[in-house]
Amino acid sequence: xxxxxSLYVVIVGCGRLGSFLANRMSSEGHGVVVxxxxxxxxxxxxxxYSGFKLVGDADEFAVLKKGRIDQADMVIAVTRDDNSxxxxxxxxxxxxxxxxxxxxxxxxxxxxxYRNLGIEIVCPTLIEYDYFTKLLxxxxxxxxxxxxx
Amino acid sequence: xxxxxSLYVVIVGCGRLGSFLANRMSSEGHGVVVxxxxxxxxxxxxxxYSGFKLVGDADEFAVLKKGRIDQADMVIAVTRDDNSxxxxxxxxxxxxxxxxxxxxxxxxxxxxxYRNLGIEIVCPTLIEYDYFTKLLxxxxxxxxxxxxx
Numbered sequence: 001x002x003x004x005x006s007l008y009v010v011i012v013g014c015g016r017l018g019s020f021l022a023n024r025m026s027s028e029g030h031g032v033v034v035x036x037x038x039x040x041x042x043x044x045x046x047x048x049y050s051g052f053k054l055v056g057d058a059d060e061f062a063v064l065k066k067g068r069i070d071q072a073d074m075v076i077a078v079t080r081d082d083n084s085x086x087x088x089x090x091x092x093x094x095x096x097x098x099x100x101x102x103x104x105x106x107x108x109x110x111x112x113x114y115r116n117l118g119i120e121i122v123c124p125t126l127i128e129y130d131y132f133t134k135l136l137x138x139x140x141x142x143x144x145x146x147x148x149x
Numbered sequence: 150x151x152x153x154x155s156l157y158v159v160i161v162g163c164g165r166l167g168s169f170l171a172n173r174m175s176s177e178g179h180g181v182v183v184x185x186x187x188x189x190x191x192x193x194x195x196x197x198y199s200g201f202k203l204v205g206d207a208d209e210f211a212v213l214k215k216g217r218i219d220q221a222d223m224v225i226a227v228t229r230d231d232n233s234x235x236x237x238x239x240x241x242x243x244x245x246x247x248x249x250x251x252x253x254x255x256x257x258x259x260x261x262x263y264r265n266l267g268i269e270i271v272c273p274t275l276i277e278y279d280y281f282t283k284l285l286x287x288x289x290x291x292x293x294x295x296x297x298x
Contacts, residue, residue: 017278020278024282120284124277125165127280132169136174
C-alpha cells in the first residue's frame with residue numbers, strides 16, 4: 001500500500017472501513033492516528049495496531065490539531081456522516097494543505113459536487129451499483145458465489 | 150443486464166441499491182416486484198418503473214407468496230438487515246427453488262458462512278476494502294479524484 005516511505009496518516013472514523021484501514025496501514029509501518037467520537041469503536045483495532053487513538057468530534061478544530069493533522073501526509077475521512085467527511089476533508093485540504101485527502105461519501109449526488117475540490121471522493125454506493133450491474137450481466141452458470149476477496 | 154429473455158425478478162428492500170436495481174431491471178424489460186416494509190421507500194422508484202410494489206415484511210411467508218416468489222427467476226435480497234436478507238434468500242432457494250438468489254450481506258464474517266448454500270453473497274464491505282486497498286496503492290499523482298462510474 002502506498003510508496004515505500006512511511007507516511008503519517010490521520011483516519012477519521014473508526015467504523016468497519018476506518019478500523020480496517022487503520023489496522024492495515026499501521027501493520028505496513030505507517031504512522032496512524034485514528035479519530036472517533038465513540039471510544040468503543042476502537043475495539044475494532046487489532047492488538048498489533050501501533051498507532052494512536054483519539055476520542056473526539058473530528059469536525060472540531062481542536063481535535064484535528066491534537067491529531068497533528070497539519071503534519072499529515074494523508075487524511076482519510078470515513079465516518080458514517082457525509083457532512084462530517086466533507087467538512088474534515090475541506091479543512092484538511094484548504095487549511096492544513098494535506099497532500100492527499102480521501103473522503104467516503106455515501107450520497108452519489110453529493111460526491112459529484114465535491115469531486116472537483118482536490119479531494120478524492122469514494123462513493124461506495126456507486127461502487128456497489130457497478131458491482132451489481134456487472135454481476136447481473138453474468139449468466140447464472142458463470143455467476144459463482146458472489147465476490148471473493 | 151442478464152440474458153435477452155425477460156425475467157421475473159423479486160427484489161426485497163427498496164433502499165438505495167434495491168430501488169436502483171428495480172428501476173434498472175424494469176427499464177430493461179424484466180418483470181419486477183419490489184418488496185419493502187416502508188411504503189415511503191417506493192418514492193425512490195422512477196416514474197418509468199413498470200413493476201409491482203408490495204408493502205410488507207419480506208421474511209413473512211405470506212408476503213413472499215403474494216409476490217409470487219414461487220415463479221421468480223431471480224430473488225435479490227438487499228434490505229439493510231443481514232438477517233432478513235439471509236432468511237429471505239434461504240426461503241427463496243430451499244423452499245421455492247428460485248434458480249438465482251443474490252443476498253447482500255454487510256458483515257464479512259457472516260457472508261463467508263453463507264457462501265456455500267447456493268446463494269450468491271455480495272459483501273459491499275469487502276468490495277469497499279478492496280477498492281480502498283487498490284486506491285491507496287496508487288501514488289498521489291495518479292490517484293485522480295476517486296471512483297468515476
